[in-house]
Amino acid sequence: MSNNSIESPLISAEELVNLMPQPQVKIFDVRGRWNGDPAEAFKAYTQSHIEGAVFLDWTSHFVEPDTPLNLASVANEAVANQSFEALGISEGDLVVLYDDYHHMLAGRMWWAMRFHGFTNVKILNGGWKHWQSQGHPVSSMLPMVSKGAFRAKSNPELRTSLEELIEIKDHINLIDARGVKGYQGRVDDPRSGHIPGAINIPYSEMLDAASGLFKPREALLKIFQEKLPNLATTDTVSSCGAGYSGTVVLLALQQIGMEVPLFDGSFSVWKMDESRPVAKG
Missing domain, CATH: 3.40.250.10 (Rhodanese-like domain)
Structure with missing residues (x-):
C-alpha cells in the first residue's frame, strides 16, 4: 500500500x-x-x-x-x-x-x-x-x-529468501524486472524463462530512454497500476535474474511510496533445482 x-x-x-x-x-x-x-x-x-x-x-x-x-x-x-x-x-x-x-x-x-x-x-x-x-x-x-x-x-523485511518465496508466491504480486527476452526464455534452454506467476515489468520502463532519469512519479504510478491492478491490496515482491535489475523497480516503487522486498538471487537461484517449474512466453 x-x-x-x-x-x-x-x-x-x-x-x-x-x-x-x-x-x-x-x-x-x-x-x-x-x-x-x-x-x-x-x-x-x-x-x-x-x-x-x-x-x-x-x-x-x-x-x-x-x-x-x-x-x-x-x-x-x-x-x-x-x-x-x-x-x-x-x-x-x-x-x-x-x-x-x-x-x-x-x-x-x-x-x-x-x-x-x-x-x-x-x-x-x-x-x-x-x-x-x-x-x-x-x-x-x-x-x-x-x-x-x-x-x-x-532488516529481514527487505529481503525475501527462496524458502519464503516458495511459501508465499501464489498469494503475492511477484514482479520480474528483466527485459522481455530474458523473461520469455529460449526454446533451446529448458531452464530459461521465469518463475510461474511472475509478472514482467522491465526495469527499462522505469526510466526515460533519452536522459536515463527515472520517469515522473505519476508515470511510474500509472505503469504499476496498469500491470498490477491489485497493487494496493496485495503484497508485492520484486525479482529479476540475480537480484540487480529488480532493485530499479524497488527504487521506482519507493518513488510512489511503496516499500517492498527483493527476492535475493531471483531466477538464478530458483532455477537451480530442476524440480522447480519454470514458465516461458
Missing part, C-alpha cells in the same frame, strides 16, 4: 552539487557491467569521476564472498561491517551512489546498505551520464578514505 511518508530514494544532480561541500556527504562510484571486468570499471573511475567520489566495487562489497555473483546473496553482518569500514561509512553520513548501468548496480548497493540498517542512502538520478551532460564537477583525483564505524543490523 502506498505510504506518502516514505522518502524518495533519489537525489538530483542539482541537489548533490549543493551538498558536496559537506564532509558527511559520501559519494560512491559504482560503475561497471554485468559480467564485466571490475578492473576496467576502476580504470574508468581513475580517469574521471564525480568530484570527491570513492570507487565502490559492487562485485566485492556487501555480497556473499566466494560465490558466483548470479547466485551470491547479500553479505552477512560481519562481511557488511568490513565494507562499511573500508568505504569510510559512519552513522550520520549521507551516502550517494551512482553508476552508468541503468541504476541497477548502484541500486543493488542501495538495497544492501538499507538491508544492513544504513538508511541515509540515495541514488543519483540519471547517474554518471546525466551528471556529465549537466557539466557538473568531475575529477581524476583519488580521495583519501578514513575507516568507517557504522555497524550492520539486518
Whole structure:
C-alpha cells in the first residue's frame, strides 16, 4: 500500500552539487557491467569521476564472498561491517551512489546498505551520464578514505529468501524486472524463462530512454497500476535474474511510496533445482 511518508530514494544532480561541500556527504562510484571486468570499471573511475567520489566495487562489497555473483546473496553482518569500514561509512553520513548501468548496480548497493540498517542512502538520478551532460564537477583525483564505524543490523523485511518465496508466491504480486527476452526464455534452454506467476515489468520502463532519469512519479504510478491492478491490496515482491535489475523497480516503487522486498538471487537461484517449474512466453 502506498505510504506518502516514505522518502524518495533519489537525489538530483542539482541537489548533490549543493551538498558536496559537506564532509558527511559520501559519494560512491559504482560503475561497471554485468559480467564485466571490475578492473576496467576502476580504470574508468581513475580517469574521471564525480568530484570527491570513492570507487565502490559492487562485485566485492556487501555480497556473499566466494560465490558466483548470479547466485551470491547479500553479505552477512560481519562481511557488511568490513565494507562499511573500508568505504569510510559512519552513522550520520549521507551516502550517494551512482553508476552508468541503468541504476541497477548502484541500486543493488542501495538495497544492501538499507538491508544492513544504513538508511541515509540515495541514488543519483540519471547517474554518471546525466551528471556529465549537466557539466557538473568531475575529477581524476583519488580521495583519501578514513575507516568507517557504522555497524550492520539486518532488516529481514527487505529481503525475501527462496524458502519464503516458495511459501508465499501464489498469494503475492511477484514482479520480474528483466527485459522481455530474458523473461520469455529460449526454446533451446529448458531452464530459461521465469518463475510461474511472475509478472514482467522491465526495469527499462522505469526510466526515460533519452536522459536515463527515472520517469515522473505519476508515470511510474500509472505503469504499476496498469500491470498490477491489485497493487494496493496485495503484497508485492520484486525479482529479476540475480537480484540487480529488480532493485530499479524497488527504487521506482519507493518513488510512489511503496516499500517492498527483493527476492535475493531471483531466477538464478530458483532455477537451480530442476524440480522447480519454470514458465516461458
